[in-house]
Amino acid sequence: MTMKARRGERRTDALSKDRIVEVAIAILDAEGESALTFRTLAARLATGAGAIYWHVADKTALLTAATGDLIDRALAEGDDAPPRQAVRALALRVFDLIDAHSWVGGHLAREPWQPAMLRIFEGVGRQIQALGVPESTQFNAATALVNYILGCAGQNAANARLMPPGTDRDAALAAFAAEWTKLDPAEHPFVRKMAARLGDHDDREQFLAGVDLILAGLEAGR
Amino acid sequence: MTMKARRGERRTDALSKDRIVEVAIAILDAEGESALTFRTLAARLATGAGAIYWHVADKTALLTAATGDLIDRALAEGDDAPPRQAVRALALRVFDLIDAHSWVGGHLAREPWQPAMLRIFEGVGRQIQALGVPESTQFNAATALVNYILGCAGQNAANARLMPPGTDRDAALAAFAAEWTKLDPAEHPFVRKMAARLGDHDDREQFLAGVDLILAGLEAGR
DNA sequence: ATTGAATTGGAACGTCGTTCCATTTTTGCT
């Protein structure tokens, strides 16, 4: 009873970059960045580590492929909105993606020169052009926005690392606020004052407020 | 001839957190983030790894102490300048520090909730207050600026990882520009156009342009 | 059926952060 594939049919359980990336994403989403190991990945795929390396160069390439996958999907939907709203929508899509898969934020912040980042840069840049920003400012404007997004991405990833799924967000924030309040009033008056706002702030709104700030600066400078 | 310390004098080669951090910074600056190992650190200090752990909790704590050290030093100089210039100066001090010690950028982006970050946040926040930003906007404004700085920090660290000391910066940038130009014109028109600007741009100026953008947005919204 | 190439699985290597513990050094007390 030899397993002869009648025609060009490959084994149904054949390994492929797509399947590897898919399982990697599943592990990352379910158990976090530190859970993705070539060992666990191999186990989940019922194969050995060596087989994976035949399809993927190394772990960085795997992460890059995984984030590329998700970013592509998130940026796929078109935007016919006027430029100002289109940037906001684009930024929000990236934010929501990172919020749902915090490891994406970590990888984007760690390896900025990846296709996914170029696609974000492209999307931001187009809207900035559409916004009527003069040519000489476009590069700086797009870079600033992308860097801001990148910073928020890293922050978000760090937060997720700090409070793994299941953590009581309100309690964690309250704990932070309490720590801030304990700081020396002479050295950290501003931080202490902000501690009060920490509890009821909305990450998404705050992120968007930053985008709006940059956009406002862009329009003011015209 | 026993080695009796006459008075409370300790061995001159005694280990201490300060000495450990100092040597760690030296290694990081000279050979990069990946060169800092508890083994090399122990060797440089002529001791064992266990001895180091008695003074420092773990590697993260070591990096945090090291960046705290440098950030403290960089932020020490006072600023009596008008708020607008003071923020720029503060941001530039952080940027220059990260430019000189790229590993600081990596660690700030990776672990945002550290004392050094709070000090940056405090500095930024004070000037934002002085700028006359209304209370309700202060939190968002300060966060936006810090997130932007964080994003640039991470980017800078990634760049340094990409081109280790000794790399020809112009050649590396040209190589990037060439790659951008090879992209599909239909998919990445903006990136392709920006490729031309990649070669002659100044990181520092670009960073500052982003800060100015946010500040302009802040002033426009008043 | 046969051969060479593509693909697989898992053992093994080297490195790292960290832990453990026996030993030495320092300190506080009498």
Next chain:
DNA sequence: AGCAAAAATGGAACGACGTTCCAATTCAAT
């Protein structure tokens, strides 16, 4: 000064990881 407790040290050992290597298997073309 002498001594016990505490602080500090150094290095071996552990376990996990990314990666490499290779013998075995499966595939596609003849």
